[in-house]
Amino acid sequence: MEAPQQQEIAPHLADYYHVILKHKWTTFFVLIAVVILTALFTIYTEPVYQSTATLVIEQEQTASPLTGERMDFESFASQTLTFNTHFKLIKSRPVLEKVIKKLKLDRPEYSKDMEISPIRQILAQVKNNIKLLLSKEEPPKTPDEVLLELTEALKMKISIEQVRDTRLLKISVEDRDPKQARDIANTLAESYIEFNTANRMAASRNTLAWIADQSYAMKQNLEAAEQDFVEYKQNHLLFSVEGKIDLITQKIEEFNSAYLETRNKRQELDAKLNKLREMLQSGNSGVEVRSLIDSPIISTLYSKLLSLDTELSTLSQTYKSKHPKIVQAKSALEETKLKFRDEIKKELTSMEAERSVLIAKENALQKNISDFEKDALETSKKELEYGILRRNVDTNQKLYDTLLEKLKEADVVEDVDTSNIRVAEPAFSAVNPIRPKKRLNMMLSVVLGLMAGLGLSFLQEYLDQTFRTEDEVLRYLEVPVLTVVPVGDPKKSKQ
Secondary structure, three states: OOOOOOOOOOOOOHHHHHHHHHHHHHHHHHHHHHHHHHHHHHOOOOEEEEEEEEEEEOOOOOOOOOOOOOOOOOOOOHHHHHHHHHHHHHHOHHHHHHHHHHHHHOOOOHHHHOOHHHHHHHHHHHHHHHHHHHHOOOOOOHHHHHEEEEEEHHHHHEEEEEOOHHHHEEEEEEEEEEEEHHHHHHHHHHHHHHHHHHHHHHHHHHHHHHHHHHHHHHHHHHHHHHHHHHHHHHOOOOOOOHHHHHHHHHHHHHHHHHHHHHHHHHHHHHHHHHHHHHHHHHHHOOHHHHHHHHOHHHHHHHHHHHHHHHHHHHHHOOOOOHHHHHHHHHHHHHHHHHHHHHHHHHHHHHHHEEEEEEHHHHHHHHHHHHHHHHHHHHHHHHHHHHHHHHHHHHEEEEEHHHHHHHHHHHHHHHHHOOOOOEEEOOOOOOOOOOOOOHHHHHHHHHHHHHHHHHHHHHHHHHHHHOOOOHHHHHHHHOOOOOOOOOOOOOOHHHH
């Protein structure tokens, strides 16, 4: 047969009460011990004071060293990055070394008392005692090692936090001496402002040196560009490409106008010559000749022809054709016609000579226009290289002027460059210490003492395997109790 399984019985709330009541003195003594130890620790622990200095970090106004354009656009991410950078720099070694030197914290009487944490003090003391027991001697520390230890110990005293939604930083320093905590906080704030100003001044000096170097190099480039430009103009006999192109354009326009005028005169003269030749061939020498040729001799001869013709017509009505007057009149008329024709031929010869002159002038003007057009094309080809050289001179001149102006401005503002960090509120000596917190320690000692006492009570009850009642035997062993042997009284047994 299988043995019956033991059924686990859940403890009742009253059982816990009985356990507590049973071990009440254990709980009480543990509570008293914890409270007494906490009170002793609180009484004998040296108080620690805290002083806080407040810095305001204004938005830094940065500008380009060349253009002067402001570049102080700051986003939330960049602002957070800036503040985190300040957190690290405030507790950096150069700043802390300034504080140590200003306050002379490296003196022996203070350097031995830099630790403010009691736990770390105890651990350090235990470590030193172990070294003494082991007779282990440490080599002497160098000044740099001592300074490094001091900066690390000072860093442990400093805490920095940003005031939410502001540009304020709170620098808090803890120390056993309230005046020392105040001095460290204020000196740290001042030292960081000096450190920031020194860095800005160094950056300004670097920028100034860079601008000076660039100005010298740009001056040499400008002189070389000007020399190339002057040599090019001398080699190509150019004073100004723009002026030469304007002059050539003006000349082309003038010669083109003269050419058009000469060609029009020549074409008009050709028309007159053709008309005169037709009139001479046809024998017609009337009014049209006078309209084509403006000559007083021809006008006089033409008037004389009209007069002789009229006279001949009048005589023909009176006399016969062989009459001496008619013969004389006809002879005079023929003679005048011959003179008229000769005069027309002279005018025609003169007009042909004038036409030859116009043709020669027209050809000369056309050649001059062609020469000027070629010169304009050659000048346009030179204009490209001329423009490149001129732009080089102008660009180098502008850059040199800008650098020179910025060099003068940087030289002026070098000594007045200020930091964007200032002390908004200096630290004051604290009246009440921040540690130890007596009331909180005593309250926590009561809570921890009760918890430790109750825990020890329940541990004792768990380790105690003794049966004290019939119910416990029945509950845990599940066997009936046959009899109970009471504990005898020693005094009664002696009687």
